[in-house]
Amino acid sequence: MDLQTIKASLQELGTKITKGAEEISAKAIDESTPQEELQSLDKAQKALQERYELLNAQKEELERSASMRLGNSQKNEGGTQQMDALQAKATLIRSAINNRPVTPEVRAALGDDNGTGGEKLLPKTVSDQLIREPGVRNPLRNLSVYSGVTNLEIPRIDFTLDDDDFIADGETAKEMEAEGSLVTFGRFKSKVLVSVSETILAATDTDLVAHVERALQDGLAKKERNVAFAKTPKEKEKHMSFYSGEVKEVTGASMYEAIKKAIADLHEDFRANAKIVMRYSDYLDIVEKLANGNSTLFMAPPEQVLGKPVEFSDAAVDPVVGDFQYSQFNYDPATAYETDKDIKTGMNLFVLTAHFDHQLKLKSAFRIAKADVTP
Structure with a gap:
């Protein structure tokens, strides 16, 4: 079950729990309501509450996992970009000293705005x-x-x-x-x-x-x-x-x-x-x-x-x-x-x-x- 489906189910269960609590309160006030009926309603309400807590725990776990994946992704992307720039700088220096042309990829990684790429800028x-x-x-x-x-x-x-x-x-x-x-x-x-x-x-x-x-x-x-x-x-x-x-x-x-x-x-x-x-x-x-x-x-x-x-x-x-x-x-x-x-x-x-x-x-x-x- 995906996160969105769980959230929708939680919302539906929440509505049922609220209505069940209101119904139990109304029945409890009414002295003509049999005790067996009240016990049955209370049992059903507890079952709904347990289902809600189980689904909510699943939701929190999925959100935590998604957050960790996003953080690792951003960290990896940042590290890759940083390493790309570092490698590009090193390549530029080595290419210059060894009289090799600097590739467009290297210049692009360094954010070059020199349109021709011919000058040593x-x-x-x-x-x-x-x-x-x-x-x-x-x-x-x-x-x-x-x-x-x-x-x-x-x-x-x-x-x-x-x-x-x-x-x-x-x-x-x-x-x-x-x-x-x-x-x-x-x-x-x-x-x-x-x-x-x-x-x-x-x-x-x-x-x-x-x-x-x-x-x-x-x-x-x-x-x-x-x-x-x-x-x-x-x-x-x-x-x-x-x-x-x-x-x-x-x-x-x-x-x-x-x-x-x-x-x-x-x-x-x-x-x-x-x-x-x-x-x-x-x-x-x-x-x-x-x-x-x-x-x-x-x-x-x-x-x-x-x-x-x-x-x-x-x-x-x-x-x-x-x-x-x-x-x-x-x-x-x-x-x-x-x-x-x-x-x-x-x-x-x-x-x-x-x-x-x-x-x-x-x-x-x-x-x-x-x-x-x-x-």
């Missing part, structure tokens, strides 16, 4: 994973805006008021007048090279994909961090650095005073969402001086000590204070790959070519805090 799902899941620490991943739009253009500020005297912050107004109201992102090439030994190439799909993806993710994150905090940036990457000389510097007698003054120097619209990126060693120096032998300050969260949330990075030689929603990285979705061989080491190289840009949408939203080291 990574499928979008893979590109997104490489950009979104780094292992190398890059504090800007927690602060800045990230996007993936070709030839992106965005307004420097999200809104203006028709009765405003342009913009309340004078520095922002000057910046808008000098640089225009639009921010245009360029395409600056960056290559990340991953060494793949013969043993890794022959390893399991899981080990191969994990090795290559982690190295590519870390390489991109490190490149972002390097260009954003470059003290002497390359000419074409100068606009990407907080230390390009275009962000206002605020000086204090000590690092602590410089950071306080930098926060206060921000316009209130930026100050409300301001955060600090600085070296951990500089923070420890500040705490040590403020504590003056009292160890409890070392246990306080950095936000409580400096007044704003803090992200640590050894690359931030001078603390950067500001509203980091005005820092944005944009990647061109067409992330490509190629391969080569290092003749000196015999290592295979899997090379990722990414195009990205980092723009400070409003430089007036940031300050560089510098301690006065003049003797």
